[in-house]
Amino acid sequence: MVSRRLLLGVLAASLAAPVMALAEGDEPTLFTKKGRRTRRALKTQSTDKAALHNALAEVKPLEADPDDAPHDAPPQLVSPDEALGRLKQGNTIFSRGGASIALPGVARLTELAGGQHPFAVIVGCSDSRVSPELVFDCNLGELFVVRVAGSTVSQEGLGSIVYAVEHLGSPLVVVLGHTKCGAVGAAVDVATKHADLRGALFDMVLPILPAVLEAQERHPADLQDAAIRQNVRAVAARLRVADGTLAERLDEGRLKIVSACYDLASGQVAFDA
């Protein structure tokens, strides 16, 4: 685990940089006539950052972080196949219109506050119609969820997955796409109609484009649907080689990484495994 001392150092360094940049320059050249309001906002922001920086500097690091100890050797309570079976069973219940879970009571919340051992990591799309806990009939503490539109994985997302596997003992990672995914649809439009997406929206679509191009080579009747399925398979394939810890656990049979697609209309998840 990252120590509290190191974390505070990184935080302080990242906050110090913009404060210094503003303090060293004369008049920020970025802002012209209409920049007065922005300048004021930035000064407020930099003052806030300076205050936070000072506050962080005064935090006394703990000698030993008690959270570190249990995370070093998390129990793996279920096997990868058992975890997959639970997801499949949960989805069967959900797609039939049922739900077996009850909201956790105070005792369970207290228990969860002491630690978590999610039995699966779900890499999903942000789409409001594909909430993993509902789709898999799961409760708090059971799923570790990483969600970005298009079910892609950034470096930060990869770190989240590795954290869940290495420190929380999750034996299964499911990359979950869904029918009619708008993010993949946007990537299809960029590839086939040269749709003009800019800034952060283009950044969101960019990692999906290789899957669209690969699906396109097979000339499918429904390119968006083919790209959705290709995208989750490609993300799962990349995850299998993206990190040493994940690769080692895959080799040892302690981890499975599978792709899957959720059907918006039926509520059913089709797993590629």
Ligand SMILES: [Zn+2]
């Ligand atoms: Zn989507």
